[in-house]
Amino acid sequence: MADTPLGFFYRETPWRFQAEWADGAWTEGELTSESTITIDEGATCLHYAQQCFEGLKSYAGPDGAPLLFRVDQNAARLRRSAERLLMPPPPEELFLRGVQACVHANRHLLPAADEGGALYVRPLLIGVGPNLGLRPAPRYVFRVFCSPVGPYFSDGLKGIKLLVTEQDRVAPRGMGSYKAGGNYAGGLMLTANAKAQGHTEVLYLDPREHRLLDEAGSANVFGIRDGNTLVTPGSASILPSITMDSLLQLARDRGLDVQRRDVPVEELADFEEMGCTGTAAVITPVAQVTHGERVYRFAAPGAHTKALYDALTQIQYGLREDPHGWVTPVTAAQAAGA
Ligand SMILES: Cc1ncc(COP(=O)(O)O)c(C=O)c1O
16 A cells, blocks of 8 residues: 555445344444445435445554544534434444444554554445435445545645536535535536636535635635634535534644634635635645635645644644543454443
8 A cells, every 4th residue: 555645535444334224223333344325226325315424534543553532523524414304313433433343453564653544434325225215215325434634625735726606516505514425426527627627616606696706616714814814614514524624623722713603705805724624624725715706826835824733733643632531542442342
């Protein structure tokens, strides 16, 4: 694996965890080496996108042992998505045990910290079992698999280029704040179009008026203005990013003024720095945003973005004090549910 640069791709690993729900109860769940899932052709995840998922990373700590970052927040967000989609949420205990077991079983594939990589962990909840009518599935599968990954954006700290799209990812008062697979399918073409025009990713505006910043294709966004103010959209149609929540705390810890509020698109002109945040994107500086005829440019990486990146990643890799209690070790005992 050391020969191939770690990008953000699916690489099959030996073990994944799976539990099933039927008749009101979850099975205990277990590790399996089977990387495929056999489901009924009538499964609701295939027809009606009754599906939601999570994404988090496990990082190699100073002794090489795996760490997890704010995994309890992913459990809570999957619960919220599942409830919105009329799916039975895996109890927090099952979610945490599934993630621990999957990472522990594949820990020999954890990239070293100095490669800047991690094991990306993908918990998945899908409606299975036949249903032709538009009704929730009779059975569900909860699966957790993982894959060694490197940076999501290959442009990395040089800064990426965003293109404001005239189309929407989600609807006002729709599903944007839930991590549902259906939100992403419609964005594939928009990201592909942006890439074909030389940009890295799309930037969405609020779906009601196209006046305010929303988020990028797979990450929240923020700007730094007036030397010490961090601004991020307070939109109801974006995914509540766990990385952004952490970044805001770290920014407050650094004495920055943090504002989560409506951000008119023209305010891009006031940003000195801009960045994207997410589990995959970590904190990626944005060098440029194109909106119609206007092109906004930012320092990449700017001083605040770089300092926040260092603070976040050093906590994630266990290299600095963790004052907010965000990091948990992966242990054989926790993987076994002790
Ligand atoms: C649409 C979208 N926004 C934001 C994020 C960032 O969320 P998090 O920081 O919890 O990974 C993601 C996932 O990475 C996402 O898919």
